Amino acid sequence: MAQARRRGTYIYFNFTDVGIFGAVVKKGVIKRRGVVSLPPGTLQGGWLQPEASLDLIFDSLLAKLKVPRGSQAVLAIDGSLVLARKLEIPETVETNQIRGYLFMELGHSIVLPFEEPYFDYTLLEEDGKREIMLYAAPNEALKQYMELFRKKHIRLAAAEPQPLATFFGLDSLYEVEADSNLLIWNVNATNHQLIIIEDKVPRLIRSVDTFVANAWEVDVIEDRLHYRYQSDDANVEFILEEMLLEFSRVLDFYRFSLARDGREISRVMLTGDFPFQEELVRRFETNFDVRLEQVPDVLDVSGQSIPKAYLPLVGLATSHKDRINLLPDSDVAPKFPLVASLILLLLGGMAGGYLYWQTDQFADRLETANNQIQIVQALQSESAQSAKQEVAQLKQTVDGLEATPRPAVPALERITRYLPERGYILQFAYGADHLVTMNAQFETLDELNGFYRQLLTDTAFTGVTLTNVTTKTMNEEAEFVTSTTIDPSTGEEIPTTTITPTDETETEEPRYIGQFGLTVVPAEVIKGETNQADPDAPKEDATTDAVVDPEAEATETVEPPATGTEADEPVSTEVEEVEEN
Numbered sequence: 123m124a125q126a127r128r129r130g131t132y133i134y135f136n137f138t139d140v141g142i143f144g145a146v147v148k149k150g151v152i153k154r155r156g157v158v159s160l161p162p163g164t165l166q167g168g169w170l171q172p173e174a175s176l177d178l179i180f181d182s183l184l185a186k187l188k189v190p191r192g193s194q195a196v197l198a199i200d201g202s203l204v205l206a207r208k209l210e211i212p213e214t215v216e217t218n219q220i221r222g223y224l225f226m227e228l229g230h231s232i233v234l235p236f237e238e239p240y241f242d243y244t245l246l247e248e249d250g251k252r253e254i255m256l257y258a259a260p261n262e263a264l265k266q267y268m269e270l271f272r273k274k275h276i277r278l279a280a281a282e283p284q285p286l287a288t289f290f291g292l293d294s295l296y297e298v299e300a301d302s303n304l305l306i307w308n309v310n311a312t313n314h315q316l317i318i319i320e321d322k323v324p325r326l327i328r329s330v331d332t333f334v335a336n337a338w339e340v341d342v343i344e345d346r347l348h349y350r351y352q353s354d355d356a357n358v359e360f361i362l363e364e365m366l367l368e369f370s371r372v373l374d375f376y377r378f379s380l381a382r383d384g385r386e387i388s389r390v391m392l393t394g395d396f397p398f399q400e401e402l403v404r405r406f407e408t409n410f411d412v413r414l415e416q417v418p419d420v421l422d423v424s425g426q427s428i429p430k431a432y433l434p435l436v437g438l439a440t441s442h443k444d445r446i447n448l449l450p451d452s453d454v455a456p457k458f459p460l461v462a463s464l465i466l467l468l469l470g471g472m473a474g475g476y477l478y479w480q481t482d483q484f485a486d487r488l489e490t491a492n493n494q495i496q497i498v499q500a501l502q503s504e505s506a507q508s509a510k511q512e513v514a515q516l517k518q519t520v521d522g523l524e525a526t527p528r529p530a531v532p533a534l535e536r537i538t539r540y541l542p543e544r545g546y547i548l549q550f551a552y553g554a555d556h557l558v559t560m561n562a563q564f565e566t567l568d569e570l571n572g573f574y575r576q577l578l579t580d581t582a583f584t585g586v587t588l589t590n591v592t593t594k595t596m597n598e599e600a601e602f603v604t605s606t607t608i609d610p611s612t613g614e615e616i617p618t619t620t621i622t623p624t625d626e627t628e629t630e631e632p633r634y635i636g637q638f639g640l641t642v643v644p645a646e647v648i649k650g651e652t653n654q655a656d657p658d659a660p661k662e663d664a665t666t667d668a669v670v671d672p673e674a675e676a677t678e679t680v681e682p683p684a685t686g687t688e689a690d691e692p693v694s695t696e697v698e699e700v701e702e703n
Contacts, residue, residue, distance in 0.1 A: 133189050133276070134435040136198040136284060137267070139165045139312040139335045141347050142180065143432055144187050147439040151424055155345055155432060156186035162336035167313075168200030170266040177273070184274065191275040197267055198284040198434045199448060201308075201315045201329035203259045205234060206283070208325070211252045217245070220254065228258075236260040240281075242446045246323065255324060257283055259448050268449070280447040284434050285317045285327045291437030292391060295421060298322060305376075305387045307369065309396035311338055311349055314365055316372045318380070318387070325380055330368050332361050338397075346429050349397040358398060366405055373412075393417040395431040528552060529647045533582070536647060540576040542569040548635065556642040564634045567591075574636070582646035590637040 131153075136143040138160075145155040158179050163171055170176065209232065215223045224241065228234060239258040246253040264281060271278040288308050298304055298319070306317040312333050318326040337357075339350040351358065373387060390412050396402065399416075406414055421428045423436055530552040538547060542564065549561040564570040570591065577586045 130194070132279070132439070133187060133193050133195045134198070134438040135195060136287075136432075136434045136438075137165060137168065137200065138310060139167070139200075140338060140340050140349075141342075142176075142183055143435060144183050145432060145435045145439070146187050146189070147435075150439060150441070152426060152428065152432075152436075152439070154187050155428070155435075156183055157342060157345055157347055157431070158183045158186075159340040159342050159347060160335075162334070164335075165200075166335070167202040167331060169203070169263055170270070176270060180270065180274065184276075189276065193276050194279045195271060195276050196279055196438050197271075197281045198287045198438055199259055199264070199281050201283060201285045201327060202313060202331065203263050204283040204285070204327065204329075204448075205239075205256075205258045206285075206324065206327040207256050207258075208246070209254050209256050211254055213252060215252075220245070224256070232256075234258055240264050240448045240450050242448055244323070244444045244446065257286075257446050257448065259283075261450070264448060264450075278449065280445070281449050282438060282446050283327070283448070285315050285329070286324060286446055287434040287437035288315070288393065289317055289319055289324065289437065290440045290442050291433040291435075292393070292417070293322070293442075294436065294440040295423070296391075303381075303385050303388050305373070305390045307390060307392045307394075309365070309392065309394040309399065309402065311335075311340075311347075311395065311397060314368075314394070314396070316369065318372070318376055320380075320382075320385070326372070326376060328368075328372050330365075332365060346431065347395065351397065362398065362402055362405060365402065366409055369406075369410075387412060389413065389415065391415045391417060393430060393433055395429075528556065529642065529644050532647045533558065533642045536580070536582060537577070540573050540580075542573070545569055545573065552642075556644060557639070558642055559637070559639050561635055561637050564636065567634055570634050570636050574638070577638070577640060582643050583640045584643060586640040587638065588636055589639055592635045592637075593632040594635065595632050 131146065131148040134145050134147060141157050141159045143155075143157045146153045160176075160179060164176065164179075165171070211220060211223065220243065224232070224243065228239065228241070229237065236258075238261050240261050241256060241258040243254040243256050246255060259281075267281070268278055285306075285308065289306055292298065292306060300322055302319075302321075304319040306315075306319065308315040308317065312335055313329055313331045315330075316326070316328040317324060337351060337353045339352055341348045341350075377386065392399070392403065392414055393416075403414065403416065417430050417433070419430055421430055421433065421436065428436065533552065534547070534550055537560070541547070541562070544565045546563045547560055548563055549559075551559045553559070562570075562573065564573065574586075574588050577583055
């Protein structure tokens with residue numbers, strides 16, 4: 123049996139098929155509360171379905187309640203999971219041996235519908251008999267909740283049957299006489315529970331499923347669940363009749379099988395958040411003579427207004443002498459006369475156990491050393507393999523360079539032979555696939571045009587293009603005029619800035635910078651160094667005549683032919699002047 127009073131701050135949870143209710147309680151006062159709805163099929167009869175996931179939904183509830191890690195929690199177990207049964211204990215079994223007796227007899231003389239249950243009990247002393255109320259639940263279902271709380275870093279301190287929590291909540295809010303026979307009818311959206319309390323002790327707990335979860339469309343408004351029915355009215359009529367029939371069966375069973383001294387149910391209390399409660403009450407009053415008390419929609423709990431759907435959480439937070447805890451942590455070791463013999467055997471084997479422990483420690487150290495040796499060997503093997511790969515890659519690179527020489531220097535020397543006396547190579551880049559880009563400076567457009575034509579006629583170069591021509595002057599003060607020109611190679615519009623010197627400044631002769639692109643034919647360049655490939659190839663320090671353009675305005679036109687055209691076709695290029703600071 124669990125402790126009667128819990129000290130400190132606890133978080134209480136009640137899982138149903140349609141939602142999860144939670145409340146933070148400190149010293150018996152509810153500080154925060156909240157609820158989240160569940161998609162249909164997430165929980166069925168208290169079982170978490172394998173394909174469903176509560177992680178994100180449960181996280182949202184924990185965020186509402188502001189639950190920190192390491193908090194202590196108490197869970198209300200769905201009544202459909204809990205079996206309650208009264209058992210008689212032999213007089214030879216002492217009170218402190220009852221749990222051990224139950225461990226031995228469960229599955230043998232005490233038959234339950236599930237194996238290896240988690241259980242707890244309440245001791246009953248009446249009519250000279252030694253009886254208990256046994257509460258049991260399947261361990262697979264409880265392990266689902268234990269794993270969920272463990273992943274959220276919350277310590278699950280206790281798990282109590284939800285019907286008992288409902289009774290404890292009513293007992294704390296209303297006066298339940300010690301000698302009364304009370305029937306609590308807890309009706310929810312997907313099930314209803316019938317709990318018979320005799321002399322403030324639970325005698326019968328009956329939980330029956332009613333509507334399926336997907337019959338409702340559930341919304342969360344503030345701290346309540348609001349339901350909208352999505353099926354036909356004929357089904358509602360049938361389920362209401364079945365609920366009244368089940369109530370009648372439980373009433374008759376108690377009257378003829380459980381009641382002592384011809385007792386009758388003297389009080390019926392209706393609670394729960396059943397959406398069709400008004401219609402259920404109307405039908406009940408038509409068919410039964412028993413007085414039915416309805417728990418109000420809002421409860422007054424220590425001066426707080428709490429919706430009645432939170433009644434099980436109020437019961438979990440209430441101090442009570444006979445609390446039930448179905449978690450295995452509450453189990454204690456069974457006590458039998460044989461325990462003394464087992465202790466003697468344990469003491470007799472301590473010496474052997476000590477020697478075994480020493481041997482086991484030595485084996486662990488030896489295994490650790492072997493593992494470290496294997497790790498070092500694996501690292502050495504990986505290092506050697508990595509070094510081999512690096513050497514192979516380096517060799518492949520060297521072989522590639524040797525197989526495909528790039529005659530960058532001979533190509534540059536051959537190109538410079540075409541430059542006029544005052545022409546210069548400003549930038550030169552020899553790239554992959556023997557692609558060359560360069561910028562060359564000339565005194566006049568005639569010199570630039572002549573250089574370009576020489577490159578076009580040289581068999582050592584292919585794909586010769588003049589992509590752009592710019593000018594630069596030494597003026598410090600000039601007027602800038604921006605215009606748009608078309609790139610001859612791509613057809614794109616390029617903004618061009620024209621620089622016009624002012625009248626007050628002296629104008630320097632411009633310098634013309636051409637941007638060229640070409641592809642080198644390595645075999646021709648190498649042969650050309652000995653002038654074997656082309657007798658007309660230029661000799662070093664040789665000069666060539668350039669084609670002179672008669673026009674000499676600030677913006678001049680050079681029309682470079684496309685690749686594969688004749689050299690004497692006109693070349694058209696917009697020249698933009700760029701001031702040099």
